[in-house]
Amino acid sequence: MKVSNLKVSYDETTVLENINFNVEKHLCILGSNGSGKSTLAKALCGLLPYQGSIQIQGYELSSLPPLQRAKKIAYIPSKMESFEQFTTVEEFVLLGRYPHKASFKNYSLEDKNIVKEVLTELSLSELSPLRLHALSSGQQQLVLIAQALAQKSSILIFDEPTSNLDPKNTALFVKELQKLRTTFTTILITHDIQLAAFFDDPVIFIQDKKAELFETDFFQTEHLSKAYGINFKNENGLLGVAYE
Amino acid sequence: MNKSYLWLILFSLTLLSPFAGTASLDFGTIFETNSLSQRIFLELRLPRILLAFVVGGTLGLAGLLFQTLFRNSLMTPFTLGVSGGAVLGAGLAIKLGLTFIFGLSAVSLFGFFGAFSTVLLLIVLSRYLKKAEQESLLLLGIALSFFYTSALMVIFYLSSFTETATIMRFTMGSLSVVGYESVLTISFFSAILLALLYFKRFELQLLSISDEQASLKGINTKQLTYLFLGVSSLAIGVLVSLTGPIGFIGLIIPHMVRKVYQKPVSSLIFPVFFVGGFFLLACDTLTRFISVGSEIPIGVITALIGGPFFIYLIISKQK
Numbered sequence: 001m002k003v004s005n006l007k008v009s010y011d012e013t014t015v016l017e018n019i020n021f022n023v024e025k026h027l028c029i030l031g032s033n034g035s036g037k038s039t040l041a042k043a044l045c046g047l048l049p050y051q052g053s054i055q056i057q058g059y060e061l062s063s064l065p066p067l068q069r070a071k072k073i074a075y076i077p078s079k080m081e082s083f084e085q086f087t088t089v090e091e092f093v094l095l096g097r098y099p100h101k102a103s104f105k106n107y108s109l110e111d112k113n114i115v116k117e118v119l120t121e122l123s124l125s126e127l128s129p130l131r132l133h134a135l136s137s138g139q140q141q142l143v144l145i146a147q148a149l150a151q152k153s154s155i156l157i158f159d160e161p162t163s164n165l166d167p168k169n170t171a172l173f174v175k176e177l178q179k180l181r182t183t184f185t186t187i188l189i190t191h192d193i194q195l196a197a198f199f200d201d202p203v204i205f206i207q208d209k210k211a212e213l214f215e216t217d218f219f220q221t222e223h224l225s226k227a228y229g230i231n232f233k234n235e236n237g238l239l240g241v242a243y244e
Numbered sequence: 245m246n247k248s249y250l251w252l253i254l255f256s257l258t259l260l261s262p263f264a265g266t267a268s269l270d271f272g273t274i275f276e277t278n279s280l281s282q283r284i285f286l287e288l289r290l291p292r293i294l295l296a297f298v299v300g301g302t303l304g305l306a307g308l309l310f311q312t313l314f315r316n317s318l319m320t321p322f323t324l325g326v327s328g329g330a331v332l333g334a335g336l337a338i339k340l341g342l343t344f345i346f347g348l349s350a351v352s353l354f355g356f357f358g359a360f361s362t363v364l365l366l367i368v369l370s371r372y373l374k375k376a377e378q379e380s381l382l383l384l385g386i387a388l389s390f391f392y393t394s395a396l397m398v399i400f401y402l403s404s405f406t407e408t409a410t411i412m413r414f415t416m417g418s419l420s421v422v423g424y425e426s427v428l429t430i431s432f433f434s435a436i437l438l439a440l441l442y443f444k445r446f447e448l449q450l451l452s453i454s455d456e457q458a459s460l461k462g463i464n465t466k467q468l469t470y471l472f473l474g475v476s477s478l479a480i481g482v483l484v485s486l487t488g489p490i491g492f493i494g495l496i497i498p499h500m501v502r503k504v505y506q507k508p509v510s511s512l513i514f515p516v517f518f519v520g521g522f523f524l525l526a527c528d529t530l531t532r533f534i535s536v537g538s539e540i541p542i543g544v545i546t547a548l549i550g551g552p553f554f555i556y557l558i559i560s561k562q563k
């Protein structure tokens with residue numbers, strides 16, 4: 001994914017401008033609340049109109065038909081929303097196959113098999129007949145990932161995936177993410193410095209509508225402190241905010 | 245509540261339906277050509293049964309669609325002021341003394357334009373709302389309904405006694421019908437709506453999660469939403485202009501079917517249509533059984549049965 005001179009505006013208010021970066025394998029997007037991280041993520045998914053260029057595997061994002069776009073990028077929101085209480089895990093994950101489904105037809109046997117495989121891969125098979133509202137937030141997060149995997153897109157964008165998870169579920173999520181990173185390009189948006197430092201990917205730090213790219217070394221206390229404007233400390237390899 | 249009970253109750257009332265009414269039907273002579281019973285059956289009872297069924301089904305479907313599209317169980321064409329628009333249009337036609345325009349009933353035509361322009365107005369107004377403000381749309385609908393009611397009051401105030409009675413009659417909703425013209429007209433639009441929802445059921449299921457999720461899966465959400473709203477308001481506009489407003493079906497049937505079937509929207513299209521159809525038919529049968537002399541308006545019955553049943557559904561705990 002190659003982004004050049006990107007400018008994103010909401011109702012004539014410019015949220016981000018002059019953004020340039022190139023994702024080879026993985027990327028982490030950091031920034032304070034309201035800095036425009038999610039806006040950038042939405043633009044990268046093709047949900048927002050933009051100026052400049054976002055190229056994915058040689059194609060300009062805005063010129064890709066929606067279904068083709070969905071086959072290349074999947075977005076995993078931080079929280080599961082659903083108006084319908086009675087959708088089961090299996091039915092929900094099957095929706096990830098929508099871009100591959102022939103129009104006016106039902107989901108094929110192949111689609112259903114892919115869903116089964118994905119659920120087995122994420123150890124969710126036992127949950128498949130359960131309804132979404134019966135799941136814990138940790139399970140819901142995994143189900144959202146399962147749906148994205150069923151979509152078979154090569155780029156996965158995670159929007160604050162751990163913000164609703166307890167430490168145990170965060171650890172489970174990280175374990176899954178590690179596995180996924182071997183086959184997918186991932187873009188991780190997060191506030192969790194420890195998590196971001198663990199993967200140590202190139203970082204885009206967003207501030208004042210601008211984005212700065214740090215290929216390496218972002219997770220050193222002096223860089224972090226300068227970027228966020230607060231003090232960070234590193235005690236025995238444990239990175240965190242130095243509370244006063 | 246279990247599926248088989250629901251169907252059993254609805255079916256038995258349907259079987260009784262042809263025999264309910266002021267004129268009694270003699271089962272023995274019903275198959276005799278040109279007998280009175282046969283004429284009552286073919287020209288009054290059968291069209292009415294079909295009308296009740298297709299009207300109930302369409303109202304249920306439109307309710308299901310609006311609730312899913314706006315992800316709010318209070319959103320129906322009726323709570324959004326669409327029926328109010330139709331009633332105002334019809335009232336205006338009656339007050340102006342219009343009877344026929346281009347060979348079509350003026351009351352129906354004005355009613356249709358009232359309903360359809362309300363939907364267009366809501367679509368235009370909703371463009372000024374942010375995505376998360378679906379509740380504001382409901383408030384807009386309620387505001388429109390109040391406005392229409394007051395405008396109708398002004399028409400009442402300016403009308404003669406006969407005009408007022410005619411308008412009142414329309415606002416109560418009615419399934420009284422002779423012949424098949426209304427049935428065929430409504431069925432045509434209803435079939436289009438049913439087919440659209442069925443063929444786009446998986447798109448609808450994605451829209452029930454969020455517009456964002458639907459877009460991410462490759463759906464042109466704006467285009468599809470306008471198509472859904474356009475086709476459904478056309479069906480509702482035609483329907484209300486012919487039968488007057490019949491409330492509660494669009495609100496309770498999707499709820500009831502969702503609770504009983506416990507399935508996502510993609511599997512509810514036909515159940516909602518059939519339960520809606522049989523429910524209104526059952527209500528209409530009941531109306532004809534208990535009416536003495538003049539008929540109790542159907543809207544009164546749907547609300548009288550629907551209201552308490554709806555409360556039961558909301559408070560009863562389901563697995």
